[in-house]
Amino acid sequence: MNTPVTAAQSAKFIVIEGLEGAGKSSAIALVRDFIEKHTGKAPICTREPGGTPLAEQMRDLVKIANESDPLCDEAECLLFYAARAQLVANVIKPALANGEWVLGDRHNLSSLAYQGGGRKLMPLVSAISDATLKGFKPDLTLYLDIDPKLGLERAARRGELDRIEQQEIEFFKRTRATFLSFADADESIKIVDASQSMAEVHKDIIALLQEQSW
Template sequence: MNNAVTKGQFITVEGTEGVGKSTNMAFIEEWLIKSGKELIVTREPGGTELGEKLRAVLLDAKEQSMCDDTELLLMFAARAQHLQEVILPALNAGKWVLCDRFTDSTYAYQGGGRGIKMSSIAELEQWVQGDLRPDMTFVLDLPIDIGLERAGKRSAPDRFELEKHDFFNKVRDTFLARAAVQPDRYSVIDASPSISDVQQSIQVVLEKMV
Protein backbone atom coordinates (compact mmCIF):
# COMPACT_ATOMS: atom_id res chain seq x y z
CA MET A 1 0.00 0.00 0.00
CA ASN A 2 1.53 3.35 -0.87
CA ASN A 3 1.61 6.07 1.73
CA ALA A 4 1.45 9.03 -0.61
CA VAL A 5 -1.63 10.34 1.18
CA THR A 6 -0.85 10.87 4.85
CA LYS A 7 -3.68 13.29 5.54
CA GLY A 8 -6.99 11.78 6.59
CA GLN A 9 -9.70 11.85 3.98
CA PHE A 10 -13.34 12.74 4.57
CA ILE A 11 -15.64 10.22 2.86
CA THR A 12 -19.42 10.41 2.82
CA VAL A 13 -21.97 7.85 1.62
CA GLU A 14 -25.20 9.19 0.16
CA GLY A 15 -28.35 8.02 -1.57
CA THR A 16 -32.08 7.59 -1.14
CA GLU A 17 -33.75 5.18 1.30
CA GLY A 18 -32.56 1.59 1.33
CA VAL A 19 -29.92 1.89 -1.40
CA GLY A 20 -27.36 0.15 0.82
CA LYS A 21 -25.56 3.01 2.56
CA SER A 22 -25.18 1.22 5.91
CA THR A 23 -24.28 -2.07 4.23
CA ASN A 24 -21.52 -0.43 2.23
CA MET A 25 -20.33 1.79 5.09
CA ALA A 26 -19.36 -1.43 6.87
CA PHE A 27 -17.51 -2.62 3.76
CA ILE A 28 -15.63 0.70 3.35
CA GLU A 29 -14.74 0.72 7.05
CA GLU A 30 -13.34 -2.79 6.92
CA TRP A 31 -11.46 -2.10 3.69
CA LEU A 32 -9.82 1.07 5.02
CA ILE A 33 -8.84 -0.59 8.29
CA LYS A 34 -7.23 -3.43 6.32
CA SER A 35 -5.34 -0.76 4.39
CA GLY A 36 -3.92 0.51 7.67
CA LYS A 37 -5.98 3.67 7.96
CA GLU A 38 -7.03 5.08 11.27
CA LEU A 39 -10.63 6.08 10.87
CA ILE A 40 -13.77 7.07 12.68
CA VAL A 41 -17.22 6.08 11.48
CA THR A 42 -20.17 8.32 12.08
CA ARG A 43 -23.54 9.35 10.69
CA GLU A 44 -25.93 12.22 10.07
CA PRO A 45 -28.15 13.49 11.35
CA GLY A 46 -26.51 12.52 14.63
CA GLY A 47 -22.98 11.47 15.47
CA THR A 48 -22.94 13.21 18.87
CA GLU A 49 -25.08 12.83 21.97
CA LEU A 50 -26.96 16.04 21.21
CA GLY A 51 -27.10 15.28 17.49
CA GLU A 52 -28.67 11.87 18.13
CA LYS A 53 -31.44 13.61 20.12
CA LEU A 54 -32.02 15.92 17.17
CA ARG A 55 -32.02 12.88 14.86
CA ALA A 56 -34.76 11.27 16.94
CA VAL A 57 -36.90 14.39 16.53
CA LEU A 58 -36.15 14.68 12.79
CA LEU A 59 -37.00 11.05 12.02
CA ASP A 60 -39.99 10.72 14.35
CA ALA A 61 -42.92 9.74 12.11
CA LYS A 62 -45.30 11.29 14.70
CA GLU A 63 -43.63 14.71 14.30
CA GLN A 64 -45.98 15.79 11.50
CA SER A 65 -46.13 19.53 12.32
CA MET A 66 -42.45 20.24 11.58
CA CYS A 67 -42.11 22.97 8.95
CA ASP A 68 -39.50 22.76 6.22
CA ASP A 69 -37.24 25.53 7.56
CA THR A 70 -37.26 23.94 11.01
CA GLU A 71 -36.18 20.65 9.43
CA LEU A 72 -33.38 22.38 7.54
CA LEU A 73 -32.12 24.31 10.56
CA LEU A 74 -32.21 21.24 12.82
CA MET A 75 -30.12 19.37 10.25
CA PHE A 76 -27.49 22.11 10.30
CA ALA A 77 -27.71 22.46 14.10
CA ALA A 78 -26.87 18.78 14.44
CA ARG A 79 -24.14 19.19 11.81
CA ALA A 80 -22.49 22.13 13.61
CA GLN A 81 -22.23 20.02 16.77
CA HIS A 82 -20.98 17.03 14.80
CA LEU A 83 -18.26 19.03 13.08
CA GLN A 84 -16.96 20.66 16.27
CA GLU A 85 -17.16 17.60 18.47
CA VAL A 86 -16.25 14.75 16.11
CA ILE A 87 -15.38 15.42 12.47
CA LEU A 88 -12.92 18.33 12.73
CA PRO A 89 -10.93 16.91 15.67
CA ALA A 90 -10.55 13.61 13.79
CA LEU A 91 -9.47 15.23 10.52
CA ASN A 92 -7.10 17.55 12.39
CA ALA A 93 -5.54 14.50 14.03
CA GLY A 94 -4.92 13.02 10.56
CA LYS A 95 -7.66 10.38 10.84
CA TRP A 96 -10.02 9.34 8.08
CA VAL A 97 -13.68 10.12 8.62
CA LEU A 98 -16.43 7.96 7.10
CA CYS A 99 -19.90 9.45 7.43
CA ASP A 100 -23.31 7.95 6.57
CA ARG A 101 -25.03 10.97 4.92
CA PHE A 102 -23.82 14.58 5.09
CA THR A 103 -24.67 17.89 3.46
CA ASP A 104 -25.46 16.37 0.05
CA SER A 105 -28.48 14.81 1.76
CA THR A 106 -29.56 18.27 2.90
CA TYR A 107 -29.40 19.56 -0.68
CA ALA A 108 -31.25 16.46 -1.87
CA TYR A 109 -34.00 16.15 0.78
CA GLN A 110 -34.56 19.71 2.01
CA GLY A 111 -33.61 21.30 -1.33
CA GLY A 112 -34.74 18.85 -4.01
CA GLY A 113 -37.44 17.11 -1.97
CA ARG A 114 -38.92 19.96 0.09
CA GLY A 115 -38.15 22.72 -2.40
CA ILE A 116 -36.09 25.00 -0.15
CA LYS A 117 -33.86 27.30 -2.22
CA MET A 118 -30.45 25.76 -2.89
CA SER A 119 -28.87 29.18 -2.26
CA SER A 120 -30.26 29.19 1.32
CA ILE A 121 -28.73 25.77 1.91
CA ALA A 122 -25.44 26.95 0.43
CA GLU A 123 -25.40 29.90 2.87
CA LEU A 124 -25.88 27.59 5.85
CA GLU A 125 -23.26 25.21 4.46
CA GLN A 126 -20.72 28.01 4.24
CA TRP A 127 -21.61 29.28 7.72
CA VAL A 128 -21.43 25.91 9.46
CA GLN A 129 -18.66 24.24 7.46
CA GLY A 130 -16.54 27.08 6.13
CA ASP A 131 -14.63 25.57 3.22
CA LEU A 132 -14.82 21.98 4.47
CA ARG A 133 -16.31 19.59 1.91
CA PRO A 134 -15.97 15.81 1.70
CA ASP A 135 -12.97 14.55 -0.28
CA MET A 136 -15.10 11.78 -1.77
CA THR A 137 -18.84 11.21 -1.78
CA PHE A 138 -20.25 7.87 -2.88
CA VAL A 139 -23.73 8.31 -4.31
CA LEU A 140 -25.43 4.92 -4.30
CA ASP A 141 -28.02 5.09 -7.02
CA LEU A 142 -31.09 2.90 -7.29
CA PRO A 143 -34.65 3.24 -8.58
CA ILE A 144 -36.83 4.47 -5.71
CA ASP A 145 -39.14 1.43 -5.72
CA ILE A 146 -36.31 -1.02 -5.21
CA GLY A 147 -34.74 1.02 -2.38
CA LEU A 148 -38.04 1.43 -0.56
CA GLU A 149 -38.70 -2.27 -0.92
CA ARG A 150 -35.27 -3.10 0.51
CA ALA A 151 -35.74 -0.62 3.39
CA GLY A 152 -39.34 -1.68 4.00
CA LYS A 153 -38.32 -5.23 4.77
CA ARG A 154 -36.32 -3.94 7.69
CA SER A 155 -38.30 -1.61 9.98
CA ALA A 156 -41.28 0.72 10.38
CA PRO A 157 -41.03 3.80 8.12
CA ASP A 158 -39.49 6.95 9.64
CA ARG A 159 -40.77 10.49 8.94
CA PHE A 160 -38.94 10.71 5.59
CA GLU A 161 -39.84 7.20 4.48
CA LEU A 162 -43.51 8.24 4.68
CA GLU A 163 -42.96 10.59 1.72
CA LYS A 164 -44.27 9.84 -1.77
CA HIS A 165 -42.35 8.59 -4.80
CA ASP A 166 -42.35 12.01 -6.41
CA PHE A 167 -40.45 13.39 -3.39
CA PHE A 168 -37.82 10.64 -3.56
CA ASN A 169 -37.41 11.00 -7.31
CA LYS A 170 -36.55 14.68 -6.75
CA VAL A 171 -34.11 13.63 -4.01
CA ARG A 172 -32.47 11.10 -6.33
CA ASP A 173 -32.27 13.60 -9.19
CA THR A 174 -30.61 16.15 -6.91
CA PHE A 175 -27.88 13.71 -5.84
CA LEU A 176 -27.21 12.85 -9.48
CA ALA A 177 -27.23 16.50 -10.59
CA ARG A 178 -24.75 17.48 -7.88
CA ALA A 179 -22.47 14.57 -8.79
CA ALA A 180 -22.63 15.48 -12.48
CA VAL A 181 -21.27 18.99 -11.98
CA GLN A 182 -18.40 17.90 -9.72
CA PRO A 183 -17.35 14.48 -11.01
CA ASP A 184 -14.01 14.53 -9.15
CA ARG A 185 -15.63 14.78 -5.73
CA TYR A 186 -18.33 12.16 -6.35
CA SER A 187 -18.53 8.54 -7.40
CA VAL A 188 -21.96 7.49 -8.55
CA ILE A 189 -22.32 3.76 -7.90
CA ASP A 190 -25.06 1.66 -9.48
CA ALA A 191 -26.57 0.04 -6.37
CA SER A 192 -28.85 -2.36 -8.26
CA PRO A 193 -26.51 -5.35 -8.71
CA SER A 194 -25.53 -7.83 -5.99
CA ILE A 195 -23.85 -6.56 -2.83
CA SER A 196 -20.50 -7.99 -3.93
CA ASP A 197 -20.73 -6.28 -7.34
CA VAL A 198 -21.55 -2.95 -5.66
CA GLN A 199 -18.60 -3.40 -3.32
CA GLN A 200 -16.31 -4.17 -6.25
CA SER A 201 -17.24 -0.79 -7.79
CA ILE A 202 -16.59 0.97 -4.48
CA GLN A 203 -13.25 -0.77 -4.06
CA VAL A 204 -12.02 0.55 -7.42
CA VAL A 205 -12.52 4.09 -6.11
CA LEU A 206 -10.97 3.37 -2.70
CA GLU A 207 -7.86 1.92 -4.31
CA LYS A 208 -7.24 5.27 -5.96
CA MET A 209 -7.61 7.11 -2.66
CA VAL A 210 -5.16 5.27 -0.40
Protein backbone atom coordinates in the same frame (compact mmCIF):
# COMPACT_ATOMS: atom_id res chain seq x y z
CA MET B 1 13.08 19.06 -1.60
CA ASN B 2 9.67 17.46 -0.92
CA THR B 3 7.76 18.65 2.13
CA PRO B 4 6.91 15.76 4.48
CA VAL B 5 3.22 14.86 4.64
CA THR B 6 1.91 15.04 8.21
CA ALA B 7 -0.66 12.64 9.65
CA ALA B 8 -3.28 15.39 9.67
CA GLN B 9 -2.63 16.14 6.00
CA SER B 10 -2.93 12.47 5.04
CA ALA B 11 -6.15 11.85 6.97
CA LYS B 12 -9.26 11.66 4.77
CA PHE B 13 -12.99 12.21 5.22
CA ILE B 14 -15.05 9.72 3.20
CA VAL B 15 -18.86 9.76 3.07
CA ILE B 16 -21.44 7.22 1.92
CA GLU B 17 -24.65 8.71 0.50
CA GLY B 18 -27.79 7.29 -1.03
CA LEU B 19 -31.55 7.03 -0.95
CA GLU B 20 -33.40 4.71 1.40
CA GLY B 21 -32.72 1.05 0.55
CA ALA B 22 -29.54 1.80 -1.40
CA GLY B 23 -27.42 -0.40 0.86
CA LYS B 24 -25.48 2.21 2.80
CA SER B 25 -24.98 0.02 5.88
CA SER B 26 -23.19 -2.77 4.03
CA ALA B 27 -21.19 -0.24 2.00
CA ILE B 28 -20.06 1.51 5.18
CA ALA B 29 -18.88 -1.80 6.66
CA LEU B 30 -16.94 -2.52 3.47
CA VAL B 31 -15.29 0.90 3.35
CA ARG B 32 -14.49 0.77 7.06
CA ASP B 33 -12.60 -2.50 6.52
CA PHE B 34 -10.81 -1.04 3.48
CA ILE B 35 -9.65 2.01 5.44
CA GLU B 36 -8.44 -0.13 8.33
CA LYS B 37 -6.39 -2.30 5.98
CA HIS B 38 -5.07 0.77 4.14
CA THR B 39 -4.09 2.77 7.23
CA GLY B 40 -3.66 0.11 9.90
CA LYS B 41 -6.32 1.75 12.03
CA ALA B 42 -10.11 1.78 12.06
CA PRO B 43 -11.66 5.12 11.04
CA ILE B 44 -13.86 7.31 13.22
CA CYS B 45 -17.38 6.46 12.05
CA THR B 46 -20.15 9.06 12.16
CA ARG B 47 -23.77 9.29 11.14
CA GLU B 48 -25.98 12.21 10.21
CA PRO B 49 -28.02 13.54 11.73
CA GLY B 50 -26.34 12.52 14.96
CA GLY B 51 -22.85 11.61 16.06
CA THR B 52 -22.68 13.68 19.27
CA PRO B 53 -24.99 13.58 22.32
CA LEU B 54 -26.70 16.83 21.35
CA ALA B 55 -26.87 15.94 17.65
CA GLU B 56 -28.48 12.59 18.52
CA GLN B 57 -31.27 14.46 20.29
CA MET B 58 -31.79 16.50 17.13
CA ARG B 59 -31.90 13.23 15.15
CA ASP B 60 -34.87 12.11 17.22
CA LEU B 61 -36.67 15.36 16.45
CA VAL B 62 -36.35 14.97 12.66
CA LYS B 63 -36.94 11.20 12.54
CA ILE B 64 -40.02 10.81 14.74
CA ALA B 65 -43.37 12.11 13.50
CA ASN B 66 -45.40 14.25 15.89
CA GLU B 67 -48.97 14.55 14.62
CA SER B 68 -49.88 17.25 17.14
CA ASP B 69 -46.92 19.44 16.14
CA PRO B 70 -45.71 18.48 12.64
CA LEU B 71 -42.15 19.51 11.87
CA CYS B 72 -42.20 22.14 9.12
CA ASP B 73 -39.74 21.85 6.24
CA GLU B 74 -37.70 24.89 7.26
CA ALA B 75 -37.34 23.67 10.85
CA GLU B 76 -36.28 20.25 9.56
CA CYS B 77 -33.55 21.89 7.48
CA LEU B 78 -32.30 23.99 10.39
CA LEU B 79 -32.17 20.95 12.70
CA PHE B 80 -30.11 18.98 10.19
CA TYR B 81 -27.57 21.78 9.95
CA ALA B 82 -27.49 22.35 13.69
CA ALA B 83 -26.68 18.66 14.18
CA ARG B 84 -24.09 18.76 11.39
CA ALA B 85 -22.39 21.83 12.82
CA GLN B 86 -22.03 20.06 16.17
CA LEU B 87 -20.62 16.94 14.52
CA VAL B 88 -18.14 18.77 12.32
CA ALA B 89 -16.89 21.02 15.13
CA ASN B 90 -16.70 18.43 17.89
CA VAL B 91 -15.89 15.16 16.09
CA ILE B 92 -14.92 15.34 12.42
CA LYS B 93 -12.49 18.25 12.35
CA PRO B 94 -10.72 17.24 15.60
CA ALA B 95 -10.31 13.69 14.29
CA LEU B 96 -8.84 14.84 10.98
CA ALA B 97 -6.51 17.26 12.78
CA ASN B 98 -5.33 14.30 14.86
CA GLY B 99 -4.53 12.30 11.72
CA GLU B 100 -7.55 10.01 12.02
CA TRP B 101 -9.62 9.04 9.00
CA VAL B 102 -13.37 9.68 9.25
CA LEU B 103 -16.10 7.64 7.58
CA GLY B 104 -19.50 9.31 7.46
CA ASP B 105 -22.97 7.87 7.00
CA ARG B 106 -24.36 10.92 5.14
CA HIS B 107 -23.16 14.52 5.17
CA ASN B 108 -24.02 17.82 3.48
CA LEU B 109 -24.94 16.27 0.13
CA SER B 110 -27.96 14.68 1.84
CA SER B 111 -29.31 18.07 2.89
CA LEU B 112 -28.74 19.49 -0.58
CA ALA B 113 -30.63 16.54 -2.07
CA TYR B 114 -33.40 15.95 0.49
CA GLN B 115 -34.12 19.44 1.77
CA GLY B 116 -32.81 21.36 -1.24
CA GLY B 117 -34.22 19.13 -3.96
CA GLY B 118 -36.90 17.05 -2.27
CA ARG B 119 -38.32 19.88 -0.13
CA LYS B 120 -37.60 22.53 -2.79
CA LEU B 121 -35.65 24.68 -0.32
CA MET B 122 -32.40 25.02 -2.26
CA PRO B 123 -31.85 28.79 -1.61
CA LEU B 124 -32.22 28.24 2.14
CA VAL B 125 -30.09 25.08 2.12
CA SER B 126 -27.32 26.70 0.11
CA ALA B 127 -27.22 29.74 2.39
CA ILE B 128 -27.10 27.65 5.59
CA SER B 129 -24.55 25.28 4.09
CA ASP B 130 -22.24 28.15 3.19
CA ALA B 131 -22.66 29.79 6.61
CA THR B 132 -22.10 26.67 8.72
CA LEU B 133 -19.57 24.64 6.72
CA LYS B 134 -17.59 27.46 5.08
CA GLY B 135 -16.42 25.24 2.25
CA PHE B 136 -15.62 22.17 4.38
CA LYS B 137 -16.43 19.00 2.43
CA PRO B 138 -15.50 15.30 2.21
CA ASP B 139 -12.42 14.18 0.29
CA LEU B 140 -14.53 11.47 -1.35
CA THR B 141 -18.26 10.78 -1.48
CA LEU B 142 -19.65 7.47 -2.72
CA TYR B 143 -23.24 8.01 -3.85
CA LEU B 144 -25.21 4.75 -4.07
CA ASP B 145 -27.75 5.44 -6.80
CA ILE B 146 -31.03 3.54 -6.93
CA ASP B 147 -34.51 4.06 -8.34
CA PRO B 148 -36.67 5.39 -5.49
CA LYS B 149 -39.37 2.73 -5.96
CA LEU B 150 -36.88 -0.12 -5.64
CA GLY B 151 -35.10 1.55 -2.75
CA LEU B 152 -38.30 2.10 -0.77
CA GLU B 153 -39.36 -1.50 -1.37
CA ARG B 154 -36.06 -2.63 0.10
CA ALA B 155 -36.39 -0.20 3.01
CA ALA B 156 -39.91 -1.41 3.80
CA ARG B 157 -38.61 -4.98 4.11
CA ARG B 158 -36.31 -3.79 6.92
CA GLY B 159 -39.25 -2.74 9.08
CA GLU B 160 -41.34 0.33 9.88
CA LEU B 161 -40.46 3.43 7.86
CA ASP B 162 -39.53 6.66 9.66
CA ARG B 163 -41.07 10.09 9.06
CA ILE B 164 -38.89 10.96 6.08
CA GLU B 165 -39.08 7.50 4.53
CA GLN B 166 -42.88 7.89 4.42
CA GLN B 167 -42.75 10.84 1.98
CA GLU B 168 -44.45 10.54 -1.41
CA ILE B 169 -42.52 9.01 -4.32
CA GLU B 170 -42.18 12.35 -6.13
CA PHE B 171 -40.20 13.68 -3.16
CA PHE B 172 -37.65 10.90 -3.62
CA LYS B 173 -37.54 11.41 -7.38
CA ARG B 174 -36.61 15.06 -6.84
CA THR B 175 -34.07 14.01 -4.22
CA ARG B 176 -32.44 11.50 -6.54
CA ALA B 177 -32.28 14.00 -9.41
CA THR B 178 -30.50 16.46 -7.10
CA PHE B 179 -28.03 13.83 -5.93
CA LEU B 180 -27.17 13.05 -9.55
CA SER B 181 -26.91 16.73 -10.50
CA PHE B 182 -24.34 17.41 -7.78
CA ALA B 183 -22.46 14.21 -8.58
CA ASP B 184 -22.18 15.23 -12.23
CA ALA B 185 -20.71 18.61 -11.21
CA ASP B 186 -18.22 17.41 -8.56
CA GLU B 187 -15.35 15.02 -9.32
CA SER B 188 -15.08 14.07 -5.63
CA ILE B 189 -18.56 12.46 -5.79
CA LYS B 190 -18.54 8.99 -7.36
CA ILE B 191 -21.73 7.26 -8.48
CA VAL B 192 -22.25 3.55 -7.74
CA ASP B 193 -25.16 1.64 -9.31
CA ALA B 194 -26.89 0.32 -6.18
CA SER B 195 -29.53 -1.62 -8.13
CA GLN B 196 -26.93 -4.33 -8.79
CA SER B 197 -26.32 -7.34 -6.59
CA MET B 198 -24.48 -6.62 -3.34
CA ALA B 199 -21.42 -8.40 -4.70
CA GLU B 200 -21.32 -6.16 -7.77
CA VAL B 201 -21.89 -3.01 -5.72
CA HIS B 202 -19.04 -3.94 -3.39
CA LYS B 203 -16.78 -4.73 -6.34
CA ASP B 204 -17.43 -1.27 -7.80
CA ILE B 205 -16.83 0.44 -4.45
CA ILE B 206 -13.48 -1.28 -3.95
CA ALA B 207 -12.45 -0.33 -7.49
CA LEU B 208 -13.29 3.32 -6.82
CA LEU B 209 -11.35 3.30 -3.55
CA GLN B 210 -8.33 1.73 -5.21
CA GLU B 211 -8.38 4.44 -7.89
CA GLN B 212 -7.76 7.18 -5.32
CA SER B 213 -4.26 8.62 -5.01
CA TRP B 214 -3.86 8.23 -1.25
